[in-house]
Structures are given as structure tokens and as C-alpha cells.
Amino acid sequence: MSSPEKKWKTVESGPHSYEEALHPVVRKNYGKWKYHEIPKPGVLKHVAHSGDAIYTVRAGTPRQDTVDMLRRLCDVADKYSDGYLRFTVRNNVEFLTPNEANVEPMILELEAMGFPVGGTGMCVSSVSHTQGWLHCDIPATDASGVVKSMMDTLYHEFRGMEMPNKVRLSTSCCAINCGGQADIAVVVKHTRPPRINHDHLATICELPKAVARCPVAAIRPTVINGKKSLMVDEEKCICCGACFGACPAMEINHPEHSKFAIWVGGKNSNARSKPSTMSIVAHNLPNNPPRWPEVTDVIGKILTAYKEGGRPWERVGEWINRIGWKRFFEETGLTFDDDMIDSYRHARTTFNQSAHVRF
Amino acid sequence: MSSPEKKWKTVESGPHSYEEALHPVVRKNYGKWKYHEIPKPGVLKHVAHSGDAIYTVRAGTPRQDTVDMLRRLCDVADKYSDGYLRFTVRNNVEFLTPNEANVEPMILELEAMGFPVGGTGMCVSSVSHTQGWLHCDIPATDASGVVKSMMDTLYHEFRGMEMPNKVRLSTSCCAINCGGQADIAVVVKHTRPPRINHDHLATICELPKAVARCPVAAIRPTVINGKKSLMVDEEKCICCGACFGACPAMEINHPEHSKFAIWVGGKNSNARSKPSTMSIVAHNLPNNPPRWPEVTDVIGKILTAYKEGGRPWERVGEWINRIGWKRFFEETGLTFDDDMIDSYRHARTTFNQSAHVRF
Amino acid sequence: MEGAQKAASDEVIQGKDGGNGKFLNPTPMLDELEKGPWPSFISGFKELAERTEKPMLRGVMDQLEYSYNTKMGYWKGGLVTVDGYGAGVITRYSMIKDKFPEATEFHTMRIQPAPGLHYNTEMLRGLCDTWEKYGSGIITLHGQTGDIMLQGIEQDKVQECFDELNQAGWDLGGAGAGMRTAVSCIGPGRCENACYDDLKAHLKLLKHFVGPLHRPEWNYKIKLKFSGCPNDCTNAIMRSDLAVIGTWKDAIQIEPEEVTAWVEKNGIDAVVNQVINLCPTKAISLKDGEMVIDSRDCVRCMHCLNVMPKALSPGNERGISLLMGGKNTLKVGVNMGSLIVPFMKMESDEDMDEFIELVEGIIDWWDDNGLDHERIGETIERVGLKLFLEGVGLEVNINMVTRPRDNPYFKAKY
Amino acid sequence: MEGAQKAASDEVIQGKDGGNGKFLNPTPMLDELEKGPWPSFISGFKELAERTEKPMLRGVMDQLEYSYNTKMGYWKGGLVTVDGYGAGVITRYSMIKDKFPEATEFHTMRIQPAPGLHYNTEMLRGLCDTWEKYGSGIITLHGQTGDIMLQGIEQDKVQECFDELNQAGWDLGGAGAGMRTAVSCIGPGRCENACYDDLKAHLKLLKHFVGPLHRPEWNYKIKLKFSGCPNDCTNAIMRSDLAVIGTWKDAIQIEPEEVTAWVEKNGIDAVVNQVINLCPTKAISLKDGEMVIDSRDCVRCMHCLNVMPKALSPGNERGISLLMGGKNTLKVGVNMGSLIVPFMKMESDEDMDEFIELVEGIIDWWDDNGLDHERIGETIERVGLKLFLEGVGLEVNINMVTRPRDNPYFKAKY
Ligand code: SRM
Ligand code: SRM
Ligand code: SRM
Numbered sequence A, B: 001m002s003s004p005e006k007k008w009k010t011v012e013s014g015p016h017s018y019e020e021a022l023h024p025v026v027r028k029n030y031g032k033w034k035y036h037e038i039p040k041p042g043v044l045k046h047v048a049h050s051g052d053a054i055y056t057v058r059a060g061t062p063r064q065d066t067v068d069m070l071r072r073l074c075d076v077a078d079k080y081s082d083g084y085l086r087f088t089v090r091n092n093v094e095f096l097t098p099n100e101a102n103v104e105p106m107i108l109e110l111e112a113m114g115f116p117v118g119g120t121g122m123c124v125s126s127v128s129h130t131q132g133w134l135h136c137d138i139p140a141t142d143a144s145g146v147v148k149s150m151m152d153t154l155y156h157e158f159r160g161m162e163m164p165n166k167v168r169l170s171t172s173c174c175a176i177n178c179g180g181q182a183d184i185a186v187v188v189k190h191t192r193p194p195r196i197n198h199d200h201l202a203t204i205c206e207l208p209k210a211v212a213r214c215p216v217a218a219i220r221p222t223v224i225n226g227k228k229s230l231m232v233d234e235e236k237c238i239c240c241g242a243c244f245g246a247c248p249a250m251e252i253n254h255p256e257h258s259k260f261a262i263w264v265g266g267k268n269s270n271a272r273s274k275p276s277t278m279s280i281v282a283h284n285l286p287n288n289p290p291r292w293p294e295v296t297d298v299i300g301k302i303l304t305a306y307k308e309g310g311r312p313w314e315r316v317g318e319w320i321n322r323i324g325w326k327r328f329f330e331e332t333g334l335t336f337d338d339d340m341i342d343s344y345r346h347a348r349t350t351f352n353q354s355a356h357v358r359f
Numbered sequence C, D: 001m002e003g004a005q006k007a008a009s010d011e012v013i014q015g016k017d018g019g020n021g022k023f024l025n026p027t028p029m030l031d032e033l034e035k036g037p038w039p040s041f042i043s044g045f046k047e048l049a050e051r052t053e054k055p056m057l058r059g060v061m062d063q064l065e066y067s068y069n070t071k072m073g074y075w076k077g078g079l080v081t082v083d084g085y086g087a088g089v090i091t092r093y094s095m096i097k098d099k100f101p102e103a104t105e106f107h108t109m110r111i112q113p114a115p116g117l118h119y120n121t122e123m124l125r126g127l128c129d130t131w132e133k134y135g136s137g138i139i140t141l142h143g144q145t146g147d148i149m150l151q152g153i154e155q156d157k158v159q160e161c162f163d164e165l166n167q168a169g170w171d172l173g174g175a176g177a178g179m180r181t182a183v184s185c186i187g188p189g190r191c192e193n194a195c196y197d198d199l200k201a202h203l204k205l206l207k208h209f210v211g212p213l214h215r216p217e218w219n220y221k222i223k224l225k226f227s228g229c230p231n232d233c234t235n236a237i238m239r240s241d242l243a244v245i246g247t248w249k250d251a252i253q254i255e256p257e258e259v260t261a262w263v264e265k266n267g268i269d270a271v272v273n274q275v276i277n278l279c280p281t282k283a284i285s286l287k288d289g290e291m292v293i294d295s296r297d298c299v300r301c302m303h304c305l306n307v308m309p310k311a312l313s314p315g316n317e318r319g320i321s322l323l324m325g326g327k328n329t330l331k332v333g334v335n336m337g338s339l340i341v342p343f344m345k346m347e348s349d350e351d352m353d354e355f356i357e358l359v360e361g362i363i364d365w366w367d368d369n370g371l372d373h374e375r376i377g378e379t380i381e382r383v384g385l386k387l388f389l390e391g392v393g394l395e396v397n398i399n400m401v402t403r404p405r406d407n408p409y410f411k412a413k414y
């Protein structure tokens, strides 16, 4: 390695190479896998055409990790999986070993270290989440804190495989929703048009950019105290928060008026039904740190009803499509209200244009 | 009755009363029917809770009828159905009689008079159609002529019950489509922006009305030869023809550029699937009076494929949904092209937002 | 059947009561439409023209032949009506009357038939006689909106003709920006599926709105259609601003012996393939070889009742669903009616009055909030369903939508 | 299992290597997040802070505690990067640095991991060491776009830190209006469903677009995600502008004995309820008690393969489907990717080069036709799919849509 004084000439290498990071048994059987089994929660067994098998042990992490924690995971990998590990797209860590005998001791050690083993098959896996107050510049809440609070209540579901099908959760700290569409999602809901901080605006805002950002043309140039500024047509404004991303003076966040909404039925896979976007089923939940009990409560209600009523392989949205939205609201105890009727661009495609009625 | 000289004071009575027009057996069993059967094509048998039965004989008409023809139908009704008759919402005439013995002679007489008996059950019924050159002020083609040409080729299908389910056809002489959504529809397709007849326009057009009528704001006021007139932004114009309805100087019709399009999969009933709008499957068919062979040819292709491939109770659109659009185009020999991709307001809801692919 | 087969051939002779064939000018294009087995409107017109020798008929045939040759239409509109009315006559003047002076005027009188399109021969013969007296003798049964269309009259005969018709119980139909003529299915007049008396509802409603039908002054048209059940034999959802569809609230009524008889006749495969598998919500299942309907999951689509009309019928708690906003293609693309009242009783006169009140409220809201030439479905699309419900005072119901919104783009009340 | 159960309790002790617990200020709100069985990020941060005693960590904890109390965020953006790059560092300055001077700067370096998120411990330990040397020691594995996020560094240490990382084979990830870091599923690295080598494709593509990734100057961001099959374990369709999804063209491969074994184990009911009835196109049926797949009707949804992984596998003629336009909620509402290339081979280097060429063409078109801050899906929605296909030279295919248009509103070419 070169010394720190020496000026290094950047290599624009792009992604790190992966070959050296693959377990030798994986390298040997690369692309030649035959089938898999899930012997128990948190453990996968993949068998290659060659007859080789590789075992995966999966564990949950806080995602907002530290070098200390990662070094401990490296210790586990060195001890049980020949120094190879990977992460899943849902922040779970995975250790791949051809040695079946390593599986149980590894599980014990991970759990003893506080990493729950699970997240496989028909379970609630880790939450796809975002930055929040820890790092983002536009959040209305924290992300990791909400997730920690939720997963504490779903710990058992992560470590089991008792759901009708996979349950994917996401949380997002503003309406942009970096966390994505999920079976159940917790997303901040802006409820008021932005308050304009005119002093701030004068110094930092590229006015035309903010005007252009608004999807409903609610922002108009104006003059305040002789200075160019902006104004919002509150009738038109749909509280999307897009302007805040373009200009920090369009203050959309508020300690009280920024609320939570709960969404269900997002599905990314193509299995059976096509991918689907999620629907709002609760809103006006308070932003209540540090444990957000109102949010976890609603999640619990939905999961209880789904666990009880879903048929094998039915994802949350598929379960609802079968039983109907009417019954969904009845069985979860949530309330459908007129704000939940779509009023945006393709609203009419969500109207019930038929005499199909459920009583 | 009062003499013609006497000035009659109008009674704003609304619809004609119906009680006197109901057969006594119908009046007796009004609202107390138990079930029906279709003993043979063109004949219905309805049985009441009282045990009474009423037989219906249904026959096709040209819809553009005459007093001569109607008097002949009255003769039939007087002879066989106690002087009662009705029309269906699809221009078929129906004779209701409690007397089963009248059914066969009535059929013979109607057919001998040129009225085909049929239109029941899983058949091709009469065409829901419009005015065309005969009477409308904005048509690009004739209506009754197209229908006559089509029904000549479908005569057998009207008189049989050999389709997977009911087949409803419609034709319309402009894009407004007064004929409605149907299993298969023949509708004029405007293909060029309107040519503006500026002389005509100056005298007859309420300019702001025409401007307001355009759904894509393609019409702008302008001045031609010092007179207020209109111009069309041809880039924007979607050839909808709406302006022509507001102002006859926006000449959308053209002997060569007004074409026909064929649409499939419209469904009005709520049986099984929800009502559905129809999709375009052929266009650029010439407006070719007096017999429009290109149009009837396409209808024939579609019906042949449906008759062969549809399962019992599948309407045309339901059949296509099962086999997929790819196979629909293959089996009918029609060609999908890029004009058939939606580009209007809700276009994105028709994109295949999934990895579901048919090869 | 022999006779029927024979009639099916090309030889069908129409116009047997016709004149001597010398009155009309040659129409070689139109004559092509006399060929083929389907009844020919051209043969009908020719028969009528030859018999009555009405010049208007010759003029219209000439102009139509000319249209067939030039592929263009030649009618233009105008404003003709009867005393005290603002609509009901569709006015047509020839744009090429120099060429075809006999076709100068060819107006249509729209007449409201009886609900259910029922006639007795006396009514119909009377109509024909009056019409032949004043007009061309061409009648369309029926127009797509449901009118009897008396096609071909001159302006100066309209009032007289109307007076005579009106005396016989007929009234003009709708046109322009007002209430339109309605359609109802045969319903209780013959059909075992009818969940309410749609003929009566039709009559009551249209009588109530007779003013705005004759003197249109709303934003645009309002059409009503009445179907006795969700089979929707009047295409109400697709083609009317207000679709009144019969339905029921409780469980489907089942006659077990008839189910058994059906299964015996058609086989178990048919039960599975034609009934169970086609239920849109999988509300039907096979349990121990028996067909079981879970009425909680039934959405009243009618399919199983259609397949087994003897065995299954609508429940006992009957009424209507109201859908709103249907219209065809113009401007916004086809808009189907959307469910806005899942269930409403429609039995007593009070039920109907309540219904009329609701419809009035809806039309008032639309008249206040709509734009010129904007159908009510377009207005709702523009302002949002929520605002409409608030405006009219209807309670929100999950049945109004197929799903809650997938975007967070609303201003909250709280 | 004993040990595991124990770990599940509230008593989980984290931060055993931590300092003496005297460095940090009190954070009573955050401490609440140390309770409960799920691993606590707060415990992790505290352990790290107490051990390393980095002031930035104390400052960030203080500010976070303050956010938990005031329910507002306090970071603002800025522009920090490394020599020659225009992106890759997410700059964060505290808006309340007067209150928490130690939190003044807290920038994140986005680092591109290996495709498939694979590591060996040497790589990972090296990364940790460098990061502890220059930064806070907080690492996010991984960001939702797929980056390693090294969170918490000061501006004047960024270049040095980067140089050291770069020497170890790491490079910065994307940010701003350019190519973004990609994600690929584990694919051929373990999964029997992988229909192409998505790790290799990921590496090749991202190396090719390394320029616009480091120096963003398009309209807006472009994200790529690679999934080995339609299970789409990377959420590519929903969350990326270009979703590269493995698929196959021929019939599903079937091992009949394994089908039999599955049926024996799970019963015929399970075949019907869990496989046949859940196939979206009813491509599977039961014939004489055997499961038969009509591959003409199969849309490659993966479901039956998922249920019977031993018995069924993708066909032999493998490649990819390309979908375009996925993005989440902002402005237009969620937009899922739409199928634009039903099938393309992705085996040889030539295949991949052809694919790269296609992607370049697509981006060029978008760069020419898009507006500022408009994702490619938004551009296509605005100008129409047809124009896009013409612009890029892609052939139209019925698989691109769920149905042909239901309105006649287009200008014809003829
Ligand atoms: C490891 C991982 C890919 C990676 O490269 O990281 C992965 C791995 C596998 N997925 Fe996945 N999926 C992974 C994320 C996903 C995602 C994305 C996500 O979670 O955000 C999806 C889409 C979810 C959605 O639709 O919203 C996903 C949808 C599936 C499905 C389809 C499930 C369905 O029925 O809709 C299957 C099929 C199955 O479960 O048998 C599947 C199947 C599998 C299999 C069985 C594939 C195989 O044969 O190896 C793997 C083990 C699954 C398990 O844990 O039960 N994988 N899988 C990801 C693990 C995430 C985690 O830690 O929880
Ligand atoms: C007479 C008529 C009502 C009227 O008041 O005029 C009528 C009468 C009946 N309809 Fe209808 N329908 C009539 C137009 C319609 C229409 C509207 C149309 O044709 O424009 C529809 C909606 C069509 C659509 O979806 O586009 C319609 C959709 C149905 C259905 C649902 C079919 C389906 O599976 O989608 C049934 C159920 C059935 O066929 O068993 C039905 C069933 C029936 C039954 C069996 C009801 C009954 O028990 O009496 C009647 C005899 C049907 C037959 O002819 O096979 N009727 N029916 C109309 C006859 C039209 C004709 O002359 O061809
Ligand atoms: C006569 C008739 C066709 C027929 O041969 O049956 C007809 C004929 C005309 N229709 Fe229609 N429509 C007729 C039923 C329909 C229907 C079907 C229905 O009512 O069930 C529709 C589709 C449903 C709907 O209302 O959308 C229909 C949708 C239209 C529209 C488009 C309305 C829209 O908002 O989409 C127009 C244009 C307009 O009103 O400006 C229109 C306009 C017209 C005009 C008045 C053309 C014009 O704007 O000058 C036509 C007059 C023709 C004439 O000379 O008589 N007609 N029109 C039907 C009325 C007969 C009757 O009174 O019974």
C-alpha cells in the first residue's frame, strides 16, 4: 500500500470486483444451482447440479452499523464461513458455508451477539428504510428509530416462518418514500401546504426551480417587502413536498402537522399477480418519538388479520384483493375515509365502475 | 278525438304510459317471474310463480323502419300475440304470447316476411347503430348501410346460438360513437386534423365555444384576411373531432381520410368481470360504400377466432383476457401497431408494468 | 323451419304493398343494400316512397345516393321545436338543396316511448297513421337513447303533428343540454331477475323531470337508464349519466333441488368450469361435491344466477345501486359510471320520492359546479369524487372505489 | 436454541467492547431505543462513541436527541466531492452548529459495493480500518440504492479517505443528476432461478457508465437494478429507471419425478389450491390427475417454480426482459417500470455490448427529450411510448401494453 503522503491517481473502477468475494464453492458452482430448501428459519440450503451444497445463515442487523459491529461479523465469518459473507438487499447479513456442521454453532453465536437469525421464507424480514433525522436534509421524522420500534414488536415474526407469504416492510421519513413500495409501509404524510420562510428564501432559493418543481402549478412568483419571493396557492397545493426538495425555504415539515400514514399491498415481485403499488389505509397518526406506539399498533393490527386470513402464498395485497377492501377494513378495525379516495391524476381508474358491491 | 282545427293544449306527459301496453298475462304476473328457458333460437319461455308461462318470439328489424313495416308487425301481433308487441334495446321486435301453439306459425310468418327470428342467448344479436348520412349532421359514413352489410354476413349467427356467449355489435358514423361500447364495434376514425373552412367559419362559428371544446387546447384564435378566425396546432391535435360538433367549419370529415377502426372487448354487463371498454385492433380500413367489404372481413375474422376458441360464458373481451392479446392478434391475423399504444390521459395505466411476458 | 330457411335466401321480397316502381330516381349504390338476407332498410324506404310518392322521400334517397358516391354527409342543423318547448326536434336542412330541392327539410321528432318499449297495436297503428299524415313515414325503433324517432318532417307541419301525437298520449323526447329520454329494461314485465320496478321508476322520474327535458338549460345532457339487475340490459353504466341498477343485499336464494337437477343434467365439470371458476370473487366453492356460496364474498355480478336461472335468484332485500358519470368517447375518452350509492330501497312511493330528491340534489350540484358542455362524470373527474360527495351530502363508502389511493397527494382536514 | 432465546430478551448487551460510558452526554430519548430485542443502532453508536471518543459522534448523538425532542431535522446540504468527481459525497452541515459545534459537519461517502453485495472479511476489515481512520466509524450496509454509506466525515478528510479506499479497489457511488449506483441480486452466486449473470452485467454496465456516474450532467438520475429472474429480489421494476430482469423464452423445465414427489408430500389439494389456482393466466391445469403446463399461456411469473423449486426450473433459452421508467412517489405518483424489450440474449460479451449500446441510446434520447428533474418514466408519460420507441428505434410489441388503447385519439401516419 502506498504511503498517505503520496498523491494517488484515482482509478475510476466503478463497483468493487466480486469474484474474490465469492466463496470457492460458490465460484465452482457459479450459475449451476439446482434447487434450494429452507431447513429452518434463517437457514437456506442451495444444492448445485454438481451435488455440492451451500448453507446460508441469515441474521438481522440495525443497518445503521458501526465498524465495531462489522468487525464482529467478520469474526463470525472467519470462524464459520471461510471468511465470506454478504448482505441481502434488505440489510440482513448472510454467511455462506458448505459445512453443515457450522450452521448450528453459528446461529447460537449470532443470536448471543444480539443478531436475530431469521428473515427467510414466509416471515417478516427486515425493514427497508431511510435516513431521517440522523442524516437527511428533508425528513419529518427519524427512520432507524421507527424501524427499531417496529421490529421489536415483530421480532418473533422475523425469527419464524408463520406468515402466509413473505411480508416486506418499509418506512420513509418524508413523502418521497426512498424506502419503497412494500406489503406494509410507514410513510410520513405532509398535511399542510408549505410555510414559506421569506427571509431564508431570498438568500438560498433558485426561484424558477421551485416553481417548476410543483406538479400542480401551485407556486407563483410574488414580491414580499420589495424582494422577489414565492407564494403558494393553498387551494391547489396537494402537500407533496416536492418544492421543499428544491428549496429549503418551502417549509413543509412541522413538529405537529407532519403525520404518519400506513400503506398496504405494495408488491414488487411478478409472482402470480403483477407488481402493485400500495394503498393508504390509515393516516393522521402522530409523529411520536422515541417509540411511535400508534404506528406499531396499526402494523400489528394488519399483520394479525393477514396472518389469520391469508392463504398460503398470498401476499398482503393479494389477500386483500380476494377478501375485498371492505372486509380488510372490518378485520383490521381501520376506517376508510373520503381522503382515501384518489383525487390525483389517474383517480378515475380507481373508481368502482361497476355494480359489483360487497355488503 | 278533437278536430285538427282546435288548438290542443299540450300535456307534458313524459313517457307514454306502459300499463295498457302490457299483455294481460304479464300484467297478472308482473314482477313475479320465476325463471326462463330458451327452447330454441328466437324463442324465450318465462315462467311465473303462479305457474303461468309466457312465450316470446324475437325477430330482427332494419331499425330504420317504415309505417308499412310497422303495420305488418302489428298484423302479426294481432294474429298471434293478442295485439301486444315490444322492441328490445337492440331494435329487435318481440311478440309475447301465453299460447305456445302460436309460436311456430308466428316464426314461419315472420321469416316469410323477411324478419329473421333469433337474437336470443349465445348469438350475434342486432347491431346497435346510429344515423350516418341518412340524418346526422356530422357523420363520415352511413350507419344503416354498414349494418346491413355486416348482418348479411352474420345472418346465420343471429338465427343460431352457437357462440361462446352473447355477441353485441355496434357501429358508429363518427368518433363520438353514439353506438356505444360493444364486443365488436365499427367506428369511424378521423385521421387528420380538421381543415378550417375560414369563409364558413366567419359566418357560423361561436369562436370561444370551438376553442373551449378542444380537449388538448389545440385551437387558437387567429386573424385571417383581417377577420377573426381560428387555427389548429396540428402537432397537438388528436383528431377527436370534438370541434366539428361545436362548429361545422372545423371540417374533420374527408372522403378519403375518414377511415374505419375496429374495436373489441367492450362489455356492459356486470356478469363475472366488471364492465369494460373496448380496445382498437384494426384501423385504416377504407370507407367503402355501398358494402364495406374490408370492414365485414375483419369482423368475420374476429368472430371466427372467438367462436372457435372461446369457452362457454366467455364474452369476447374475457376470451382475449384469458388467451392474451398476443394470441388474439395471431389468431385473427390482425396486426398490432404502435398507434394502438395508448397515448391519451391514462395511457400509463395501460403499460405492461411487469415482467409478465407471452412469447 | 322450411319456410324460415326459404326466407333466409337472397330472394326475400319486401315492399309487396309498394307502388309501381316509377316514382324514385335510380339509386344504383343504395340498391346494392337490397341484396342479402338481412332485412333491408332501403327496400323499406323504396316501398314506402313508391306507395306514398312523397317528394321528401325521393329527395332523401337521392341525397343519400349522392353521399354514397361522394362519401360525404350533407345535413346541417337548425332550431325547430314546438310551442313552449326548447327541444325534441332534431332539425335537418340539406346543404345541397339546390341539387336536391326535395330534400330541403328532413327533421326528426323524438318521441318518448313507454318504459320497457312496450306497445299494443292500437298505440302503434295510431302513431303510424299520424306520422304518415304529417311526415315521411320513416320511423326508427328506437334511437340509442331510447326515443321513437319519427324521421322526416317539414318545419311547418311539426306543431300540428305534435298536437295530434300529444292527444294520443305521446310527448317529445330530450335533446340539447337537459334531461334526456330514458330507457328501462323489460324488468318486472317478464324477467325473473328484476330487483325493482324499473318501469315505474322510469315513468316517475321522467315525469318529474319533464320540465328540464323540454326546456334544456343545464351545462349539458343528463341521461338516465334503468336496469332491473346488474346484467344491465340497458347498458346503463356505460351509456348514462345516472345508472339505476337493481340489486339485493342479502344472500342469493337457492333452490337446492334445482341445483341438483342442474348438476345432474350438466355434470360436475360444468359446475366447476362454468360456475365456480367464473365467479369473479371466488365466492363459490365445492364442498363435499356441493356448490356453496359464501354470500359475504358475493358481489352480485349475476353470473351464477344467469347460468342456473331455475336454481338461483336474487335475495329478498332488494333495491338499487346508483352509478354516476357514464358517457361515451367524446373528449375525455369513455367514462363508465361509478358507484355512488351502493344500496337504496326502491319499493314504496316514498322510496321513489327520496330517490328523486337525491337525483335533484346531484343535478343541482352539477349545474352549480360543472362547466359548459361538461358531462357530470367529467365534472367529478375534474373536481374529485370527495368534493362531489361532500357537495351532495352522500356518505363515503369503500364500495365506491376499487382501492384506496396510491399517492399521498391530498390536503388533510385535521 | 437456548442461547438464541436468551438473546431475544430485553437484556441484550451490546457495546461490550465499548468505552467507560463517560464520553457521551445524556440521551434519554435515544436510550429508549436500546430497549427491546431487535439490535439497536443506538447501542451500536454509543459503543462506538465511547470507545473512539470521536467528538463528531457525540455531536451527532446530541443533535439527534434534540431532533427527537423537537421533532424537526437540522441538516442542510452543500457541495463536497473529490478531485475530478462531481458527486458521490452527500454533504451535511448542521443548521444548529452553535448548539452542537461537534456536529458541524457530518458528510456521507457513498461507496459502490461488489455486485451481489459480496464481501470477504479482508475487504470488509480494510474498509472498516480506513473508515475509522478518517471518519466516524458509522457504516450503513446498505443504502436503498445499493451503496455502502460511510456516514460522518469532515470535508478536509474526504480526499485522503477516498484515496486510501480507491487504492483498495473501492470507488464512489452516484448522486445527483447522473448514473446511480446499481444493485444486483445474488443471482448465479447461489440462486437456481438466475437466468443470466446479473453480477457480470452489473459490473460491466456500471464500469461503462462510470463517467456520468462521477460527473452527473443529465436531466436527473438514472438507476439500474439487476434481478436474475422475475421474482425481482432487487425491486428493480418499482425502484429503477432501467430494470434488467432475467427470463426465458421456451417452456419451463420439468422433472416429472420431482413433481410426483411434491404431490405425494403435499397432497392434490395443495397442487390445486397453491399451484394451479394461483397461476395468473390459468396456464396450468390438472389432466388425469397430472399437472400440465401450457407454455403458450405461461407469462413467466415464477410462481409455480417458487412453489416447486426441485421440480420446475426456467427454460433453456434464457436472457432478459428490460423494463423502463420505474420510480417512487415524487410528483407524478409511483411509476412502475414498463416492459420495453420483451427478450434479449445476455450471454456473450457481444450480447452485453449490444445491451450497453441500447442503454446508451435510451439515455441519449431521454437526455435530448427530457426536462429538468424529469425521470425517464415521466418523460415517456409526457411524450408517449410510441415517440420513445421511434426515437430509440425499438420495435413495437404487444407485450409492452396490457391492452390496446380504448380511445381513438391519435393522428394516423397514413
Ligand atoms: C437474498 C435475497 C436476494 C439478495 O440478493 O439479497 C433473496 C433471496 C431469495 N429470494 Fe427473494 N430475496 C431477497 C429479496 C427479495 C425481494 C426484495 C425485497 O425484499 O425488498 C423480493 C420482492 C418482494 C416484493 O414483492 O415486494 C423478493 C421476492 C422473492 C419471491 C417472490 C415472493 C412472492 O411470492 O411474491 C420469491 C419466491 C419465493 O419466496 O419462493 C423469492 C425467492 C428467493 C429465494 C428462495 C431464491 C432462491 O432460490 O435462492 C432466495 C431465498 C428467499 C428467502 O429468504 O426466503 N424472492 N425477494 C433477498 C433477501 C431479502 C431479505 O433479506 O429479506
Ligand atoms: C330483451 C332484453 C332487455 C330489453 O328490455 O330489451 C334482454 C333480455 C334478457 N337478457 Fe339481456 N337483454 C337485452 C339486452 C342486453 C344487453 C344490452 C345490449 O344488448 O345492448 C346486455 C349487456 C350486453 C353487454 O354486456 O355488452 C345484456 C346482458 C345480459 C346478460 C349478461 C351476459 C354476459 O354474460 O355478459 C344476461 C345473462 C344471460 O345471458 O344469461 C342477460 C339475460 C337476459 C335474459 C335472459 C333475462 C331474463 O331472464 O329474461 C333475457 C333474455 C336474454 C336473451 O335474449 O338471451 N342479458 N342484455 C335485451 C335484448 C337485446 C336484444 O334484442 O339482443
Ligand atoms: C340519434 C342518435 C343515434 C341513433 O341513431 O340512435 C344520436 C345521434 C346524435 N348524437 Fe348521440 N345519438 C344517440 C344516442 C347517443 C348515445 C347512446 C345513448 O344515449 O345510450 C351516446 C353515448 C352515450 C353518451 O351519452 O355519452 C351518444 C353520444 C353523443 C355525444 C357525445 C356525448 C359525450 O359527452 O361523450 C354527442 C355530442 C354532443 O352531445 O355534443 C352526440 C351527438 C349526437 C348528434 C346530436 C350529433 C350532433 O352533435 O349534432 C346526433 C344527431 C343525429 C341525428 O341527426 O339525429 N351523441 N349519443 C341517438 C339518439 C336517439 C334517441 O334519442 O334515442
Ligand code: SRM
Pocket (backbone or CB within 6 Å): A129, A130, A131, A135, A136, A137, A138, A176, A177, A178, A179, A180, A245, D077, D090, D108, D110, D142, D143, D144, D145, D146, D147, D148, D149, D173, D181, D223, D238, D239, D240, D326, D327, D328, D329, D330, D331, D375
Ligand atoms: C440514502 C437513501 C435512503 C437510505 O437511507 O437508504 C436516500 C436518501 C435521500 N434521497 Fe432517496 N435515498 C435512497 C434511495 C432512494 C430510493 C430507493 C432506490 O434507489 O431503490 C428511491 C426510490 C426509487 C426512485 O429512485 O424513485 C429514492 C427516491 C428519492 C427521490 C424521488 C425521486 C423521484 O423522482 O421520485 C428523491 C428526490 C430527488 O431526487 O429530488 C430522493 C432524494 C434523496 C435525498 C438526496 C434527499 C434530498 O433530496 O436532499 C436523500 C439524502 C439522504 C441523505 O442524507 O443521505 N430520493 N431514494 C438512499 C440512497 C442510498 C444509496 O445510495 O444507496
Ligand code: SF4
Pocket (backbone or CB within 6 Å): A130, A131, A132, A136, A137, A138, A139, A140, A172, A173, A174, A175, A176, A177, A178, A179
Ligand atoms: S424518505 Fe425523504 S426524508 Fe427520508 S431519506 Fe428519503 S428523501 Fe430523506
Ligand code: SF4
Pocket (backbone or CB within 6 Å): A193, A194, A213, A214, A215, A216, A217, A218, A219, A232, A236, A237, A238, A239, A240, A241, A242, A243, A244, A250, A252
Ligand atoms: S407542497 Fe407540492 S403541491 Fe404544494 S406547493 Fe409544494 S410542490 Fe406544490
Ligand code: SF4
Pocket (backbone or CB within 6 Å): B130, B131, B132, B136, B137, B138, B139, B140, B172, B173, B174, B175, B176, B177, B178, B179
Ligand atoms: S356517431 Fe356521430 S355521426 Fe353518427 S349519429 Fe352519432 S354523432 Fe352523428
Ligand code: SF4
Pocket (backbone or CB within 6 Å): B193, B194, B213, B214, B215, B216, B217, B218, B219, B232, B236, B237, B238, B239, B240, B241, B242, B243, B244, B250, B252
Ligand atoms: S379535432 Fe379535436 S384535438 Fe383536433 S383541434 Fe379539433 S377538438 Fe382539438
Ligand code: SF4
Pocket (backbone or CB within 6 Å): C185, C186, C187, C188, C191, C192, C193, C194, C195, C227, C228, C229, C230, C231, C232, C233, C234
Ligand atoms: S337487466 Fe336484469 S332485470 Fe332487466 S331484463 Fe336484463 S336480466 Fe332482466
Ligand code: SF4
Pocket (backbone or CB within 6 Å): B272, C278, C279, C280, C281, C282, C283, C284, C293, C297, C298, C299, C300, C301, C302, C303, C304, C305
Ligand atoms: S352472483 Fe357473481 S359474485 Fe355472486 S356468487 Fe354468483 S358468480 Fe359469484
Ligand code: SF4
Pocket (backbone or CB within 6 Å): D185, D186, D187, D188, D191, D192, D193, D194, D195, D227, D228, D229, D230, D231, D232, D233, D234
Ligand atoms: S431475483 Fe430471481 S435469481 Fe435473483 S435471487 Fe431472486 S429468485 Fe434468485
Ligand code: SF4
Pocket (backbone or CB within 6 Å): A272, D278, D279, D280, D281, D282, D283, D284, D293, D297, D298, D299, D300, D301, D302, D303, D304, D305
Ligand atoms: S411461471 Fe407463472 S405463469 Fe408460468 S405456468 Fe408457472 S404460475 Fe403460470
